[in-house]
Amino acid sequence: MIRSVAGFFVKIFFGFFLRIDKKPLHPDLEKACRLYEEDSFTGLFSRIRVWDAPFEQVEKLVPKKGLILDLGCGDGLLANYLAISGPERKIVGVDLNKERIKHAQKGLKNTRFIHEDALKEKGLSPDVIIMSHVLHHLKSFEAQDKLLQDCIAGLRKGGKLIILEIKPSLSLEYLVTIVVDYTIYPMLFEKKIIGSRVYYRKEGNWVNLLSSCGLNVKREKVTGKPFSHMILVAEKSRI
Ligand SMILES: C[S@@+](CC[C@H](N)C(=O)[O-])C[C@H]1O[C@@H](n2cnc3c(N)ncnc32)[C@H](O)[C@@H]1O
Structure with missing residues (x-):
């Protein structure tokens, strides 16, 4: 019921923007x-997601070959896009939400989707781990630290963590992001009217945290999106 009502408003509100912003996709x-x-x-929702998130930019950062783990993959749109644009990539998507994982399975040969807590996912040794708008939805800052440590330990040498996160700033985009994370997101995906607390960190804070774990961190600037995004690419040493 909550989801149907929210879906109705999302259709009207975002439908308007999608109609006026009709840039062709890759x-x-x-x-x-x-x-x-x-x-x-x-x-x-897939149309809204490609309009509001920089997936084409993320795709360019992912090697064309190798094992790619998408933690908190949601409906798997990014994972399936990476699989289509890189047939030599093997993509594994993991999400806690059973219904979303069901929607993610589109039968592409180089994809696999697992219904699991990202904090429990072990033993894959991927070349790349992607976390797109996931870390701030974990239960605490400590859970973020734990997931990052596990990811770094599991990543193969020379592998990359690609993190798409919310960038706190004094901007309209940040305000829109907060409203979506506390109201629209929980109504659509958690069957709740008001969501649980989200855990944003400043960009410098993420960079310091990842650097203190021994990773070489690069920031990618994101522009032209309605949300306040940051992309961080953190590489594990080859030795
Ligand atoms: C905002 S959505 C992002 C989905 C997708 N990555 C994207 O960018 O469109 C956050 C996702 O993280 C998932 N999630 C949150 N905590 C998780 C956890 N501990 N393990 C696995 N997935 C989790 C949620 O179920 C949800 O699908």
Whole structure:
């Protein structure tokens, strides 16, 4: 019920923006979005997600080959896009939400989706771990620290962590992000009217944390999106 009402408002509100901002997508991202059209909610949501998140920018940072783990993959849109745009990539998506994991399975040969807590996922030794808008939804700052430590330990030498996070700033984009994270997101995906606390950190704070774990961190600037994003690419030493 909550989801239907929220879905109705999301359709009207975001539908307006999608209609006026009709930039063509990269053909592989367009193909990925089409996989979601069989269901009207995921179909609309995939269009909203590629409009509000810098997935094309993230894709360019991911090597064309190797094992890629997408932790908190949600409906798997980014994971399926990475699989389409890199047939030699092996993508494993993990999410705590059973329903979203079900929507993620689109039958692409180089994908696998697992219903699991990211904090419990062990033993894959991936080349890349992606966390797209996941860390701030964990239960505490300590849970973020623990997940990052586990990821770094599991990543192969020379591997990369690619983190897409919310960038706190004095901006309209940040305000929109807070409203979405505390109201629209919980209504759509947690069946709650007001969400639990989210745990944002400043960009410098993430950079210091990752650097203190021995990673070489680069920041990627994100512009032209309605949310306040940051992308961090943190590489594990080869020795
Ligand atoms: C904002 S959504 C982002 C989904 C997707 N990564 C994207 O960028 O569209 C956050 C996702 O993280 C998942 N999540 C939160 N905590 C998790 C955990 N401990 N383990 C696995 N998934 C988790 C939620 O179920 C949700 O699907």
